[in-house]
Amino acid sequence: MKRNVYINVLLFVGMVMTAIPVTAQKSREGFAFGVKSGINISDLLTEEDLFVGEKSDIGNRVGYIGGVFAEYKFTRCFYLSGDVLFSSKGFKMKLPLKEEYGKVTFRLNYMDFPIMADFYVWKGVVLKVGLQPSVLLSSKVLWGGWNASMYKKFRHFDCSMPMGIAYDFECGWILDVRYSLGASCLLKSNANDEICNNSVFSLTAAFRF
Numbered sequence: 001m002k003r004n005v006y007i008n009v010l011l012f013v014g015m016v017m018t019a020i021p022v023t024a025q026k027s028r029e030g031f032a033f034g035v036k037s038g039i040n041i042s043d044l045l046t047e048e049d050l051f052v053g054e055k056s057d058i059g060n061r062v063g064y065i066g067g068v069f070a071e072y073k074f075t076r077c078f079y080l081s082g083d084v085l086f087s088s089k090g091f092k093m094k095l096p097l098k099e100e101y102g103k104v105t106f107r108l109n110y111m112d113f114p115i116m117a118d119f120y121v122w123k124g125v126v127l128k129v130g131l132q133p134s135v136l137l138s139s140k141v142l143w144g145g146w147n148a149s150m151y152k153k154f155r156h157f158d159c160s161m162p163m164g165i166a167y168d169f170e171c172g173w174i175l176d177v178r179y180s181l182g183a184s185c186l187l188k189s190n191a192n193d194e195i196c197n198n199s200v201f202s203l204t205a206a207f208r209f
Helices: 002-019 047-051
Strands: 030-046 061-073 078-097 100-112 115-122 125-143 146-149 157-160 163-168 173-181 196-208
Touching: 030 173, 061 100, 061 196, 078 125, 078 196, 125 173, 157 196
Parallel strands: 030 078
Antiparallel strands: 030 061, 030 196, 061 078, 078 100, 078 115, 100 125, 115 125, 125 146, 125 157, 125 163, 163 173, 173 196
16 A cells, blocks of 8 residues: 555656756755755554565554755755754554554654755756754654653654655756655664664655745
8 A cells, every 4th residue: 555655656746747847957056045845654664564575554654844954056966955854754553452453643753854965967857865863852642532642662863864856946946755764763662673664755845045
């Protein structure tokens, strides 16, 4: 199911990029800043994902991502950018509750601080790779009308290596698609060598002033 979600989003982005006119950002250098907003499609990567390939008890959660960014363009083809983003992540899974299995949502809210190296490869197309420290702001588990804090159960710091592609419009708009995988297990109770990591697919629209 979650693979179909990823494929549909990628197809949508591909159609948008092929339908728009070629209006790459004009050559410029120096400092710029802006705002961005979008959605996360987040999940939990486990050992079953890697070694079995499928699972039925863990699913995607859709959350909000948004904030500000700044960038410095060194040359026509290369610049560095940094973001400060509120990022709502998490996952859904089935747990035994009140003698039956219920769908539980884990909502994890972070502040993300990605630092990206950006490479113009063709007209307005930009490839991105970087490092993203993240600080956990809150974590809750929700089931029906009931919710409880799980802040003490999760690690308060995460780090990932986001990668993505963007299209830079001449008018200042930027369409950005990224994937990031957390480097460490989310749960404090699990050993560091166990796989239980954030897996996040982000789609944002930004405007450069």
